[in-house]
Amino acid sequence: MQVFTNKSKELMDNIEEYLGYVTTASLHFEKAIKDYLAGRLDKFDERRKEVAHIERTADEELKKVKYKLYAFMLIPDARGDVFKLMDDLDDVIDYTKRVLLELSMEKPSFPIFIKEDIVLMSEDSVRAVDSLMLAVRALFSQTKMVEDYVNKVVFYEKEVDRIEEQIIRRIFSTSEVDELARKVQIRRFCERIASLSDISEDISKNLLIYTVKRMV
């Protein structure tokens, strides 16, 4: 009988491993941004490659999770939600990979006076991802905590928005950056870094719905 096999444990391990990849990718992202801004381009490139590798491995793990969810007929009432959640989390890894890749290709030059703010912004973006991952884990085993973690995601997203606006205002009002194309490029990268927290917030809002559905 399927009920007495250990498919449940296997799936739990797969999900846990996958969530670990999302967290690791976001941590590498933060370090990579710091390396880039500090001019440590070799280290930045190593991190970028590491994130690309994590993205590939996470994709493999995601396939296993999706397969096991449906092939073993596990959690029938929450299967669709977990499937969508795992897919959405894939966007977080994809996004970190893409931003780092674009940075490595375009190599934008950031003026010194905004570097500290960009570091703060990337730190808060990663904190938003971190809180999201705690909320996701809480969905699986401590539903009452989900809302607390989601509130943190929302808080960090607002912080990131505030810093982003501040940076963009400064870029467009300074004479240190004279070319409009450069201003636009810097703004685009700021928006990209900030988007990580936006993605986290979107996923966390869905999490609240999944939580209500999960409550008995």
Add this chain to the structure above:
Amino acid sequence: MGFELLLFLSSGLFMGWSLGANDAANIFGTAVGTHMVKFRTAAIICCVFITIGAVRSGSGASMGLGALGSVNALAGAFVVSFCAAFTVMWMTRLGLPVSTTQAIVGAIVGWNLFSGNPTNPATLTRIVGTWVYGPILSALFSILIFTLVRRLVNNSTIHMIMLDRYTRRGLIIAGIFGAYSLGANNIANVMGVFVSATDLATIEILGVRFTGTQQLFLLGGAAISVGVVTYSKRVMMTVGNNLFKLSPVSAFVVIVSTALVLYLFSSQELSTWLISRGLPSLPLVPVSQSQACVGAVIGISIAKGTYRSINYKLLGKICLGWVSTPIMAAILCYMFLFFMQNVFMQQVFI
């Protein structure tokens, strides 16, 4: 068993088939419909435990039914069982939620009227009373169990996937209890009327002694099992996907609550235990599993605070069934007994 006996038992066997096809879905409908439990597993559990419940504990409810009217001729028992089955079939076609218990009680009263056997009003009131407080008791159990389960699940740190695993196991264990209780309680509807009309000698199969009544119940259990294997899958899928959209945890609560009610109304051990301690015991009579099930679902709605969504039209139909089903079965049985006696020249009572 002779051919004549089997021929007269055929109406009871048909009733058993119908019970297996329909009532097994009340136990495993949601579990199978949502793929929490495989149909094969559900069918094996139903066949085995309904039969064990019928043979081991079926006599209590059967005697309760016998107290209403002891049908003493085989042809009479055939008519009673046939009319009950026919009423169930007819009412189902009319879309009314019908209970085999109510049909068989009505048919027995019809036999009493035809044979001049007095119907004990106290016994009748006791049986009819269970139709009302069976679903109410089931709703109360369901409120209690659901509240406990909800507190346990929502406050625990059990991983969602492990909870799913425990729920599957819970559904199987609850299903075993549900099947056993169904066999113990509802075998009276299938074979109860034949108990006084047949006189089978005790036999021994594989070292186990079976009395005449137990042989009848074993046969009834086999008929129920055939119903489960041949037709219940379709009903389970309908129950699981269309009628009640229950979560697996709610399904577990419904099965346990329903099974508890059926068990309370069929357990001789419990009844003896209560009487020995000077406590009031519940009458051992067959109760409607479907209506106990509806009671349990309503109980969950109340516990969740969503009782405004209760289908009062369905409730009204159930209450209507308490009156219309036995009356129709009684009239039908009276007419068929007349035909059996005067057209087919069979002795329908002694």
